[in-house]
Amino acid sequence: xxxxxxxxPRPNRQTPQRTVRRNNPKATDHGAVGRRLDxxxxxxxxxxxxxxxxxxxxxxxIVVIGITLALPAGLFxxxxxxxxxxxxxxxxxxxxxxxxxxxxxxxxARDLSQQPDIANTHFISxxxxxxxxxxxxxxxxxxxxxxxxxxxxxxxxxxxSGLASHKVQALAKRLGNHSGVKRARLDAGxxxxxxxxxxxxxxxxxxxxxxxxxAVLFIVGNTIGLEIENRREQIEVMKLLxxxxxxxxxxxxxxxxLYGLFGSLAGLLLxxxxxxxxxxxLGNLVAAYNxxxxxxxxxxxxxxxxxxxGMALGWVGSGFAATRHLALIEPM
Amino acid sequence: xxxxVAFEKVVKRYPGDQTALNNVSLRLARGEMAFVTGHSGAxxxxxxxxxxxxxxxxxxxxxINGRDLSQVKRRDVASYRQRLGMIFQSYNLLHDRSVYxxxxxxxEIRGSARSIIDRNVRGALSTVGxxxxxxxxxxxxxxxxxxxxxxxxxxxxxxxxLLADEPTGNLDPELSADxxxxxxxxxxxxxxxxxxxxxxxxxxxxxxxRIRLDHGQLDPQH
Ligand SMILES: Nc1ncnc2c1ncn2[C@@H]1O[C@H](COP(=O)(O)OP(=O)(O)OP(=O)(O)O)[C@@H](O)[C@H]1O
Ligand SMILES: [Mg+2]
Numbered sequence: 001x002x003x004x005x006x007x008x009p010r011p012n013r014q015t016p017q018r019t020v021r022r023n024n025p026k027a028t029d030h031g032a033v034g035r036r037l038d039x040x041x042x043x044x045x046x047x048x049x050x051x052x053x054x055x056x057x058x059x060x061x062i063v064v065i066g067i068t069l070a071l072p073a074g075l076f077x078x079x080x081x082x083x084x085x086x087x088x089x090x091x092x093x094x095x096x097x098x099x100x101x102x103x104x105x106x107x108x109a110r111d112l113s114q115q116p117d118i119a120n121t122h123f124i125s126x127x128x129x130x131x132x133x134x135x136x137x138x139x140x141x142x143x144x145x146x147x148x149x150x151x152x153x154x155x156x157x158x159x160x161s162g163l164a165s166h167k168v169q170a171l172a173k174r175l176g177n178h179s180g181v182k183r184a185r186l187d188a189g190x191x192x193x194x195x196x197x198x199x200x201x202x203x204x205x206x207x208x209x210x211x212x213x214x215a216v217l218f219i220v221g222n223t224i225g226l227e228i229e230n231r232r233e234q235i236e237v238m239k240l241l242x243x244x245x246x247x248x249x250x251x252x253x254x255x256x257x258l259y260g261l262f263g264s265l266a267g268l269l270l271x272x273x274x275x276x277x278x279x280x281x282l283g284n285l286v287a288a289y290n291x292x293x294x295x296x297x298x299x300x301x302x303x304x305x306x307x308x309x310g311m312a313l314g315w316v317g318s319g320f321a322a323t324r325h326l327a328l329i330e331p332m
Numbered sequence: 333x334x335x336x337v338a339f340e341k342v343v344k345r346y347p348g349d350q351t352a353l354n355n356v357s358l359r360l361a362r363g364e365m366a367f368v369t370g371h372s373g374a375x376x377x378x379x380x381x382x383x384x385x386x387x388x389x390x391x392x393x394x395x396i397n398g399r400d401l402s403q404v405k406r407r408d409v410a411s412y413r414q415r416l417g418m419i420f421q422s423y424n425l426l427h428d429r430s431v432y433x434x435x436x437x438x439x440e441i442r443g444s445a446r447s448i449i450d451r452n453v454r455g456a457l458s459t460v461g462x463x464x465x466x467x468x469x470x471x472x473x474x475x476x477x478x479x480x481x482x483x484x485x486x487x488x489x490x491x492x493x494l495l496a497d498e499p500t501g502n503l504d505p506e507l508s509a510d511x512x513x514x515x516x517x518x519x520x521x522x523x524x525x526x527x528x529x530x531x532x533x534x535x536x537x538x539x540x541x542r543i544r545l546d547h548g549q550l551d552p553q554h
Contacts, residue, residue: 035445042440237424240384241485242414243441331386 039250047254050227051262058259061223065263065310068216070270072209073306077271077298079201084296086194093165095157095172096185103180105153112157117171119158126153152182165195213313216263220256220317228252228325236331249322256318257311264310268303335359335395336493336524337383342392344378344548352378354548355392362397362492365515365525367535370545376528379545380497383526384418385409397492414442417486417523421498423478425470431481432457432466438489456484460514476507483511487518494518496527500534508534 051058099105109123124132129151134140143150157175159168169186176184228235238248275297298306337360344353352375360366368376381387382394385404394401397415404412425434435456439449457463460480470478479499486494496515500508512534519525529535535542544551 031445035443038446039440039443234426234428237426238437238441239410240386240413240418240424241438241441242410242412242416243437244410247410247441 043251043254046251047258050251050255051258054227057223061219061259062262062266064219065216065259065314066266066270068212068219069264069267069306069310070274072205072212073267073271073298073302074274075201075205075208077296077302079198079205081296082194082198082201086191086198093159093168093191094187095159095168095175096187097155097157097175097178097181098183098185099153099155100180100182101152103153105155108178108180109155112155112175117160117163117167119160121158122156124154124156126151129154165192213309216260216310216313217317217320220259220314221321223259224252224256224318224321225325227255228322228329232329235326235329239329240331245323245326248326249319252322253315253318256314256321258314259318260310260312260314261307263314264307267306267310268298271298334362336362336364336397337526338393338395339379340393340395342382342394343390344375344382344387345390352548353382353389353545356545356548356550358543358550360524360526363519363522363524364541365519366527366541366543367538368526368528368543368545369530369532369535370551372530373547374545375548376530376545377497378548380418380495380526380528383493383495384416385412414438414489415491415493417489417491417494419479419482419486419494419496419499421501423470423475423482425478425481425485427469427471429469430466431462431468431470431473434470434481435466435484435488438485442489452488452490453484456488459487459517460484475502476504476510479503479507479511480514483514487523490523492524494523494525496525498529499527500529500531505534509537512538 099108105123105125109121112118113121126149130143130149133151134143159171163171172184172186175181178184235248337358339356339358342353342356343351345351356375356379368379370376378387382389382401383396385401388402426437429437432453435453436449439452444452453466454463457466460483462477462480462484465473465477465481470481473481479502483499486496494515499515500511503511508531515525515527516538
């Protein structure tokens, strides 16, 4: 068997006869590494040609992979936007501290406003509270009849914006134990519920992502399996010539990775199309919130992750399928 | 030890109790060229397949170049086959690759360097007189030309043993004679050659050694 050591001088190439050129553009001879690269380039070329040859089937596979990847990606984007929205609404969360009658409200409010988790405080004396209540309700005569003010003084606290909701809850609890404070109330029940919904949506996107990721594995595996069966005779011939399973598997794995790549690109296109279709209604929604609402699409980072995931799934799916199918093919 | 092929009391029984080879012992010396002949079903293909590890013997021992084939593990079969040249009646070419690429395949499988592949493929193609057809697809060639491509592919890696099963089965007598001449040329430059053929007239004309099989048994008069 002719073997060449990597550092051997490059053999002189005689005047090439053009008849047998096609496959030999620039015979690259950089030793083992060059040979390896050469083999990989050839595989990539072969795989691209096979995908191109089976245009319709390949396109279908790619579109199905695209849809399958776009669904969880769209869910993730939705969940992320919901999270964004709730965190912006978090700013409307307030904690009300109901004070004991003997507490020095104004100075407590001043002290508390120095705390790092608190954005600002607003002291409402019992008298102001009563005036407000009288003004905004029909309870005036009843309150007058009581003869004395039933309301406690209140400090309304706005937590620092962006404070996580569990920290807001902890803050409320801590303030409730503060001396001079009778009770602390967190006006955020609905935010908590919304948060729970966002968490659920994120988790759902994750679960759906895993399930559909498995689906992509099966789609790629099935496609590659069919391609291997279609090329069974050729594979038998290669085995007769002494090709290892690894050698035969390589172009199929390239195909799988390419399916993943093209599929994720198709998915990105679908997400882009969906974003375009939703632009007007979303724009209206944002306008209705006077810009207090911002919607984010897929970031470049997200797009790269999607492509990476697609290619990885293609690699794994084709690897499994090729290994399984090739083991079953023996020349007769 | 100087035998390229040695069969020692080889029995091959296929599922269904079909005994294809029965107690066959034979030797092929290194550098020798011989024919395996016999009626249809005599066991010629089976003998070739056993050497190519397409089948395993039911009993007995086969040594190739001194190596006991029962010691060749499943995962070593590929590298074992890389040292053989195999030619079949159906030409077994890959029809989506050019003639050049078909002949290059065994060297690509071994991971040879581009320049070596190029040099050897040209050499093999000119040996079979098809250098000018390198860029064509096999499908457009005649049967004889396709078989010559198959032979070029079998010899491109300088195998120590060339196996052929009915290499002229699909060819007319004149082309068959050409192909046999080609095998003789290859044999003269040192390749051991074993050819299964039922074309007795052709074989007799060449006057080479014949290994005769009859119902799976060696004909003692050979
Ligand atoms: N895979 C198989 N399973 C069962 N029986 C088989 C198998 N292959 C061959 N045989 C049987 O073994 C015997 C020898 O077959 P083999 O193919 O070696 O004959 P042959 O000499 O090559 O014949 P031909 O000249 O027709 O090619 C035949 O009886 C055949 O039916
Ligand atoms: Mg036969």
